[in-house]
Amino acid sequence: MKKILSLRLFLVVSIFTGSILWTAAYTEPTSSIPSRENILSTSYGTPPTSPTSPLTPTALILPPTVFEVIPLSTMTFLYPDTLTLQPGVMIVPSGEIVQETPIPPNERPGWRKLAETDHFEFYAENGYFPAAIEDLQEQAEAAFEQVSAQLGLTVTEKIVLSFKRPDGSECPVRGLATPSNPPEIVIFADERTSPEQIFAVLSHESAHIIYLRNFPEASHGELSEGIATWAARESWGIWQGSASLEASVRDYIRDSTYLPLYENYDLQRAYNGANCLEYRDILYTEWASFVGYLIDQYGMEKFQELSTSAPPDETASSITFKPPDYEAVYGYSLNQLEAAWLAWLAEEE
Numbered sequence: 001m002k003k004i005l006s007l008r009l010f011l012v013v014s015i016f017t018g019s020i021l022w023t024a025a026y027t028e029p030t031s032s033i034p035s036r037e038n039i040l041s042t043s044y045g046t047p048p049t050s051p052t053s054p055l056t057p058t059a060l061i062l063p064p065t066v067f068e069v070i071p072l073s074t075m076t077f078l079y080p081d082t083l084t085l086q087p088g089v090m091i092v093p094s095g096e097i098v099q100e101t102p103i104p105p106n107e108r109p110g111w112r113k114l115a116e117t118d119h120f121e122f123y124a125e126n127g128y129f130p131a132a133i134e135d136l137q138e139q140a141e142a143a144f145e146q147v148s149a150q151l152g153l154t155v156t157e158k159i160v161l162s163f164k165r166p167d168g169s170e171c172p173v174r175g176l177a178t179p180s181n182p183p184e185i186v187i188f189a190d191e192r193t194s195p196e197q198i199f200a201v202l203s204h205e206s207a208h209i210i211y212l213r214n215f216p217e218a219s220h221g222e223l224s225e226g227i228a229t230w231a232a233r234e235s236w237g238i239w240q241g242s243a244s245l246e247a248s249v250r251d252y253i254r255d256s257t258y259l260p261l262y263e264n265y266d267l268q269r270a271y272n273g274a275n276c277l278e279y280r281d282i283l284y285t286e287w288a289s290f291v292g293y294l295i296d297q298y299g300m301e302k303f304q305e306l307s308t309s310a311p312p313d314e315t316a317s318s319i320t321f322k323p324p325d326y327e328a329v330y331g332y333s334l335n336q337l338e339a340a341w342l343a344w345l346a347e348e349e
């Protein structure tokens with residue numbers, strides 16, 4: 001049971017971030033990380049095709065997403081030279097490798113603690129820390145205070161913060177949050193990464209940690225990205241050059257780049273393909289504005305209830321993520337709420 005629970009925890013995180021967790025046994029593979037198809041077979045339910053407009057008042061039933069977990073013993077061929085899989089090390093849907101019980105950072109080879117603040121411990125991995133440590137200490141505390149106030153939540157454990165070099169893959173990860181104990185944030189950056197991006201990623205990942213440490217059973221990736229981006233919307237907007245989440249969504253609608261939420265609740269476009277970053281920014285912004293609308297209209301407690309509704313079905317070989325139970329919490333389906341939010345956006349303009 002413990003294994004399944006912790007597997008779910010890591011699954012949730014990795015889906016949110018499309019990211020990499022490492023272990024003592026892990027060294028960067030020389031070949032590119034295998035595609036998701038090599039890791040496991042995933043079946044996504046067919047999105048509803050009729051009616052096609054989110055503006056329809058007819059409630060739509062959204063299909064679940066099923067991940068089949070392939071036993072690790074079949075995985076060793078993926079990294080024949082570079083990785084020896086250890087007991088308790090798992091490969092999760094996005095192709096990442098996680099360890100059930102993370103090694104404490106101060107016991108990791110090559111890790112060195114640089115500083116500590118009220119909410120963070122800063123580590124350099126093999127001397128890599130592409131930011132001024134004094135500035136970052138201040139920024140991290142500012143980011144934490146900002147998103148903590150937005151969420152009305154906090155965490156007592158200090159967050160371990162480190163950097164990795166920018167992810168050079170076709171669909172790169174920019175930040176990683178792991179709500180383990182201790183919680184961890186990794187920022188993918190180098191000296192050329194803008195301070196705005198580092199601050200926005202730091203804020204967003206801090207929001208993930210704070211929310212998921214308080215609601216570990218929250219399993220819906222789109223809502224997690226929505227609440228994290230919403231809580232960090234100030235720095236997100238500065239990074240993205242946007243006046244507000246709502247202004248961005250209005251631009252998407254005007255430019256016909258809007259992606260219907262009810263067709264994109266699995267966030268697959270955000271994590272796959274050459275245009276994934278563009279889609280990721282659009283979808284995170286849309287979900288953040290939508291989550292903000294739900295909080296504004298119905299309150300934070302209802303959103304928290306939604307985020308923990310419809311927990312996944314888990315077996316040793318598969319995890320079935322079910323869409324959140326919008327109808328039970330709000331009395332409307334996702335597409336109906338999406339329609340109401342879009343109408344509100346149009347009115348507020």
Ligand SMILES: [Zn+2]
Nearest residue numbers: 016017225228
């Ligand atoms: Zn995120």
